[in-house]
Amino acid sequence: MKTSIIIADDHPLILKGLNDFLIEKKYNVLASAVNGKEAFDLIERHRPEIAILDIQMPFLTGLEIAKKSKELNYETKIILITFEKDEAIYNQAKSLGIYGYVLKEFALEEIEHCIDAVSKDIPYFSQELLSYLEAEEAPxxxxxxxxxxxxxxxxxxxxxxxxxxxxxxxxxxxxxxxxxxxxxxxxxxxxxxxxxxxxxxxxxxxxx
Missing domain, CATH: 1.10.10.10 (Winged helix-like DNA-binding domain superfamily/Winged helix DNA-binding domain)
Structure with missing residues (x-):
């Protein structure tokens, strides 16, 4: 059985597209949620290996869920999917121990690679995001x-x-x-x- 996963996104089309894609690829999708409260409840109930979360959701954001999970020492590895290319959000994600950060426009292209890396305990951050955030001058x-x-x-x-x-x-x-x-x-x-x-x-x- 492949990695156990829960997914959450408040946009129904994106949620359905991601859910259908992961099931087609034989991932063990345990459940899905349409807001942050439902997503955190699913993490507490199922303790999945991976939670794929939208950053911006009602009630709890993906980052807030990550913070709560970290405080409770949950072992679920969190992957964020987002349209945000914001350095402050990216840095906050890193500080919370987020394992993956994938841009929504590339989600179906990258999510398999991301899940594979995260399953091996290797963080995965979208190269498109890193290129966008990269300073023009070398440190x-x-x-x-x-x-x-x-x-x-x-x-x-x-x-x-x-x-x-x-x-x-x-x-x-x-x-x-x-x-x-x-x-x-x-x-x-x-x-x-x-x-x-x-x-x-x-x-x-x-x-x-």
């Missing part, structure tokens, strides 16, 4: 990185693990972890589980 901190550290970041942006990076660069796992620690320090990042992954994906075009 000044990049200048402090060595060529080896840049290479490590390139591999991280491609979802490579420390073990895989070590094999590709012919260095030990421990050396990779040391590079990651140095990069976090130079970029002034809080060393959370996905801090380098988010930074690397957001700045991928500058990692030449």
């Amino acid at each position: 000044i901190e990049i200048e402090s990185l060595t060529p080896t550290e840049i290479d490590v970041l390139k591999h991280i942006s491609e979802n490579k693990t420390a073990k895989e990076i070590g094999e590709l660069m012919f260095i030990s796992f421990r050396t990779v972890e040391k590079h990651k620690s140095n990069i976090n320090r130079k970029l002034n990042l809080t060393p959370t589980k996905y801090s380098l992954l988010f930074w690397a994906k957001e700045n991928k075009s500058h990692l030449k």
Whole structure:
């Protein structure tokens, strides 16, 4: 059985389209909701592996549901689907531990890739969104990185693990972890589980 999922969107056509698509692809869609309160009730009742939520919904937004779920330590991984290309919303989503962020205009093209990544514990953020938010100039901190550290970041942006990076660069796992620690320090990042992954994906075009 594929990943268990609940979905929520207050727009009936989008909800039906997403529901039909996921069922056609043999996903285990447990239930659907038309507002945030119903969506949170479904998460509490079913504890699905993944919840695909619209950001803007009546009663509770997707972000508010994510916040409540995080406070209650629910293990459901949340994917947001939205038309919003807003940096503040994106940053808030990251801070709440959102696993996926997909733009609605690309939802049916990207949702399978997103679910696949999230099921493997890898966050997925729409490349279209990242490209839109990307600053024209490279962050000044990049200048402090060595060529080896840049290479490590390139591999991280491609979802490579420390073990895989070590094999590709012919260095030990421990050396990779040391590079990651140095990069976090130079970029002034809080060393959370996905801090380098988010930074690397957001700045991928500058990692030449």
